[in-house]
Amino acid sequence: MNPELFENLRLELRRGCVVVAVLAALRSEQYGYTLRKTLAERGLAIDENTLYPLLRRLESQGLLVSEWREEDKRNKRFYRLSAEGEPVLQQLLDELRSINASLERILAEGVVKS
Amino acid sequence: MNPLDRYLKAIRPFLPRAERDDILRELSENILAEIKDRETQLGRPLEDVEVEAILENHGSPLQLAGRYRRSYRSLSVGRELIGPELFPHYVTWLCLVVGLTAAMFAIAALVTATPSILWRWLPVAGIQFAVITLIMIGVEWAQKRHRLLDRWKEPAVPPEELLRRYLHALRFWLPKPDRDDILAEIAEDLRSRFESREAELGRPLDESEAVVILKQRGQPVQVASGYLRQRHLIGPELLPVYWFVLRVIILWVLIPVFAVMVAPAAIRASTNAALALGKTLWGLAMGSVFTIGVVTLVFAILERSHRPFRNWDPRKLPAVPPKKASAAPGPVSRYMAMAELVMSVAFCVGWIYVVRTQPVFDIEGVRLGLAPVWQSIFLPALGVLLLGAVRALAGLGRPSDARLRSIIHIVGNAGALALIAVLLNAGTWVSVRGPSPVSKSLTDAAAAVNLGVWITLLVLGIVFAVDIAQELNRVVRKKTAAALC
Numbered sequence: 001m002n003p004e005l006f007e008n009l010r011l012e013l014r015r016g017c018v019v020v021a022v023l024a025a026l027r028s029e030q031y032g033y034t035l036r037k038t039l040a041e042r043g044l045a046i047d048e049n050t051l052y053p054l055l056r057r058l059e060s061q062g063l064l065v066s067e068w069r070e071e072d073k074r075n076k077r078f079y080r081l082s083a084e085g086e087p088v089l090q091q092l093l094d095e096l097r098s099i100n101a102s103l104e105r106i107l108a109e110g111v112v113k114s
Numbered sequence: 115m116n117p118l119d120r121y122l123k124a125i126r127p128f129l130p131r132a133e134r135d136d137i138l139r140e141l142s143e144n145i146l147a148e149i150k151d152r153e154t155q156l157g158r159p160l161e162d163v164e165v166e167a168i169l170e171n172h173g174s175p176l177q178l179a180g181r182y183r184r185s186y187r188s189l190s191v192g193r194e195l196i197g198p199e200l201f202p203h204y205v206t207w208l209c210l211v212v213g214l215t216a217a218m219f220a221i222a223a224l225v226t227a228t229p230s231i232l233w234r235w236l237p238v239a240g241i242q243f244a245v246i247t248l249i250m251i252g253v254e255w256a257q258k259r260h261r262l263l264d265r266w267k268e269p270a271v272p273p274e275e276l277l278r279r280y281l282h283a284l285r286f287w288l289p290k291p292d293r294d295d296i297l298a299e300i301a302e303d304l305r306s307r308f309e310s311r312e313a314e315l316g317r318p319l320d321e322s323e324a325v326v327i328l329k330q331r332g333q334p335v336q337v338a339s340g341y342l343r344q345r346h347l348i349g350p351e352l353l354p355v356y357w358f359v360l361r362v363i364i365l366w367v368l369i370p371v372f373a374v375m376v377a378p379a380a381i382r383a384s385t386n387a388a389l390a391l392g393k394t395l396w397g398l399a400m401g402s403v404f405t406i407g408v409v410t411l412v413f414a415i416l417e418r419s420h421r422p423f424r425n426w427d428p429r430k431l432p433a434v435p436p437k438k439a440s441a442a443p444g445p446v447s448r449y450m451a452m453a454e455l456v457m458s459v460a461f462c463v464g465w466i467y468v469v470r471t472q473p474v475f476d477i478e479g480v481r482l483g484l485a486p487v488w489q490s491i492f493l494p495a496l497g498v499l500l501l502g503a504v505r506a507l508a509g510l511g512r513p514s515d516a517r518l519r520s521i522i523h524i525v526g527n528a529g530a531l532a533l534i535a536v537l538l539n540a541g542t543w544v545s546v547r548g549p550s551p552v553s554k555s556l557t558d559a560a561a562a563v564n565l566g567v568w569i570t571l572l573v574l575g576i577v578f579a580v581d582i583a584q585e586l587n588r589v590v591r592k593k594t595a596a597a598l599c
Contacts, residue, residue: 031302032299032302032303033302033303033306033307033310048303048331049331049332049336049337049340050340052296052299052300052303052340052341053340053341056292056296056341068298074302074305075298075302076302077298077299077302
């Protein structure tokens, strides 16, 4: 199989999941660097050039809030899920679970038929 | 350039010219073997810093080159003023400058036939000797203090300076409103990464380690692109329509018009056919570029002005034409075939009447008539019109044979297209005569009438060209469908 094709499909599949993961991880406040480390430790490594613009986009959509604060003698921008973002995250998680369940059912049917 | 190359390049000028390449080759092989040994010991490739450490053990380039010299002469007055490394260069420069001046004085003495000029050279040579000696003493002193001549290591840029350069380059590409905010966040992230790496290594980062982190982050333009709004001239919604319109205009209008009308007319009118063809092709290229420009502009405006696909209603979609329901047209009805036959015969009779009787319209003394070109195409045009009748007869005799009807249709339209090309080449289609002398208003009227005919012929040509293409497409499709069945 063409590896480039697989890579494109993989990125497409990941795109939506990354948003959910970022929103979920920001239920507790974090700044960009620690957020990226957290996600990588949980098995979802995100390139920083994807993460930072995504954080800005989510903030402009009102799903995140951020503030500059000093920590360890340096100014850092801390992000967290906004009040508006909480129900959206919940809806997205429900949708994700529903997709997962549907996919499992489809795969199970395939196994039975074959 | 890697450290070894830089080192060898710095040594090169100080080596004896005759053996220079040989020494450098041998030196390079020795140092490479040493590097490989070290890599085998460590089980990994050496980093630049480690290679530089090995090279430093070999000594500075000047020192190393000095070892290959057979002469150890120096200039000393109590203490060494010019050492053995620089002494050969000192002698070379001295000989060159003083020798050149001596040659110039000798030529001047010969040309002016005054040998006494040569005596004047002595004080000049003395001054040159003193100046060059002082310069070389100064160079020797600077060399000992600052190693000016054998610098081979590129000065390391501190990580913080690299970061500043990176952020400065990035700043240029970032969107203005959030520039400082984005920059502060990226700077913070990169500093965190520097610190994290320093914690892993247990020491401050060096230049190469900072370079690795910055390179991982990406080129400034690439990083900035993530923060820029996605913009497009023609968006994905309009793009298929844009391509369709461009294709139709260029493939179905521009190219047929140029191929069937403009090119033949230009070739016939010109004495140089190749030049005329070249000019036509150039015109086609320019026409295509202009068309693409105009269509792109129109679509770009459409893209920005409104969203045509947002508010659509399935009920407003056009009905499917009955012909398109099937690629293969059904049998022609007898009624249609009869009507076609009657029309074709009527056209033939009309054509014969008009061309044979040459009617002239007299409007207040101004006589409008057909130009001679119509007479010259009488028979071919009659043939084309008769083909219409033949097609109708084929429909009556073999109503299911759509392929036969299509072929007759294509041949007929191709003939019509050729006749239009001949007509366009004529230039005058309606003759206007009036009481002599011919007035300017009459000439203008004749020009206007002919312009009208020209436009009509042009439009007819386009219609015929499109019709031929459609009919050909239908025939090919039907053939393919039959093959698939």
